[in-house]
Each structure stands twice: as C-alpha cells, then as structure tokens.
Amino acid sequence: MPGCEVTFVRTCTTIIRIGGRVVVTDPWFSMRMRFLPALVGPGVPLERVPVPEIVLCSHLHADHFEPAAIRRLAGPETVVVGPPGTAVALQGLGIERIVEMEPGGPAEIAGLTVIPCRVPHTFPPPEENGYVVAGGGFTLFFGGDGAYGAVYAEVGQRHEVDVALLPVGGSLVFGRRTVMGPAQAVQAAVDLGAKALIPLHPGGEWLPVPPLSWHPGRCRHAEAEARRRGLDLRVHVLQRGGTAVLP
Numbered sequence: 001m002p003g004c005e006v007t008f009v010r011t012c013t014t015i016i017r018i019g020g021r022v023v024v025t026d027p028w029f030s031m032r033m034r035f036l037p038a039l040v041g042p043g044v045p046l047e048r049v050p051v052p053e054i055v056l057c058s059h060l061h062a063d064h065f066e067p068a069a070i071r072r073l074a075g076p077e078t079v080v081v082g083p084p085g086t087a088v089a090l091q092g093l094g095i096e097r098i099v100e101m102e103p104g105g106p107a108e109i110a111g112l113t114v115i116p117c118r119v120p121h122t123f124p125p126p127e128e129n130g131y132v133v134a135g136g137g138f139t140l141f142f143g144g145d146g147a148y149g150a151v152y153a154e155v156g157q158r159h160e161v162d163v164a165l166l167p168v169g170g171s172l173v174f175g176r177r178t179v180m181g182p183a184q185a186v187q188a189a190v191d192l193g194a195k196a197l198i199p200l201h202p203g204g205e206w207l208p209v210p211p212l213s214w215h216p217g218r219c220r221h222a223e224a225e226a227r228r229r230g231l232d233l234r235v236h237v238l239q240r241g242g243t244a245v246l247p
C-alpha cells in the first residue's frame with residue numbers, strides 16, 4: 001500500500017491520494033487564463049477526476065482557482081479549503097462545505113490533518129496558503145506557486161515532511177520573483193527536510209508576457225540542481241497526466 005500517489009495535471013493542479021482520501025490541489029482545467037489562451041491543456045480531463053474529499057486551494061489566482069471546475073469536482077461531502085475570500089469567490093455555486101484557513105493550528109478535515117501556513121507570492125494580496133497535509137502515516141507539503149522565503153524552514157522544524165510539492169516556474173513580474181525557481185525549490189525542499197520533491201508550475205502554460213511575467217523554470221532543472229548539489233533528495237519529474245508513487 002503506497003504512502004501517497006500524486007498525479008500532475010497542469011500548473012499546480014494535482015490529484016493526490018493520501019490516507020485513503022483524494023485531494024485535488026489548485027484546480028484549473030480551462031483552456032483560458034482570464035483573457036489569455038492556455039497553451040497546454042490539463043493532463044487529466046476534468047470528467048475523469050474522482051470526486052475528492054478535499055479541494056485544496058493555495059490562493060485565488062485564475063490559473064489556480066477555477067470556480068466552474070470546483071463546482072464540477074465537488075460532491076456533497078467535498079470540503080473546499082482555501083485562504084480568506086474563498087467563500088465569496090464561490091458564492092452562488094451551491095458549494096456547501098467551504099473552510100477558509102488562516103495560518104495556525106491543525107484542522108482535521110475529511111480524515112486528514114491540514115495545517116496552513118502563509119507563503120510569499122504577489123503583492124498586493126491575494127494571500128497565498130501553503131499546506132501540510134498528513135494522513136495514513138504520510139506527510140506532504142503543498143506550496144502552490146509561492147516564492148522562496150523563511151517559511152519553509154519554519155515548517156520543516158515543526159513537521160516531518162515526506163514529499164514537497166513546490167513550483168519551479170520562477171516567474172518574474174516587473175523584476176520581482178513571485179514564484180520560486182528550480183534552485184530555490186530544491187533549497188525549499190531541503191529547508192522542509194523533505195525526502196522527495198515533485199516540481200509543479202513549470203511555466204509556459206499560458207502566454208508569458210515580459211516584463212509582466214516571465215517563466216524560466218523547468219522541472220528537469222530542479223532534478224539537475226539536486227544532482228549537482230549531491231543531495232539525498234528524490235526529484236520526481238512528472239509529465240502532464242503522470243503519477244508518482246511515494247513509499
């Protein structure tokens with residue numbers, strides 16, 4: 001019985017099986033990102049995603065939070081977890097179970113332990129949550145598309161993290177890095193004390209428009225960086241639709 005399975009859909013959209021539950025992170029299945037066309041589609045079509053116990057949302061940017069997809073995914077028992085503002089963003093869609101989380105103590109949700117932390121991203125807010133998710137004796141960290149910061153070492157001191165799901169897109173917005181790049185993702189995984197890293201948010205999914213946004217990151221760069229540093233960190237590079245099985 002594996003500890004955890006992670007299927008990479010696109011961007012930060014994943015399907016996670018942990019502790020006998022299904023968690024879908026940052027759902028975005030559309031072929032549009034606001035007014036921009038998406039350059040690649042989801043690796044798993046929305047209609048093939050199992051009904052999750054939890055939809056876990058890091059923040060409310062359009063390439064991470066698609067209300068129509070959440071409505072389609074959510075069954076009567078599904079809990080949508082997100083930062084402040086999630087309930088308003090889903091208003092009128094008939095979704096009953098919404099939990100807005102601020103950094104703080106753990107919550108038991110649908111049989112899993114979910115612990116939010118604040119990760120740096122854009123300014124001004126929306127705020128972005130990272131999450132520790134534990135179940136079935138396995139612990140993962142989901143970092144959305146956060147930037148690098150002190151928070152990962154803080155989380156690593158408090159929790160034993162088996163696998164870190166971290167972005168590598170390295171978005172530069174007017175010269176400010178709003179998403180960590182591959183080398184920073186490897187460092188954040190080290191800070192977290194993670195045994196494995198699954199790179200997400202590789203960039204290039206929708207039109208990068210320099211200098212508004214530029215995405216130099218690629219998942220293979222994280223793998224190469226971990227090798228270059230001689231780290232005992234397994235980097236699982238997933239194609240869209242690919243699955244990593246973690247012991």
Ligand SMILES: [Zn+2]
Nearest residue numbers: 059061121145
């Ligand atoms: Zn974002």
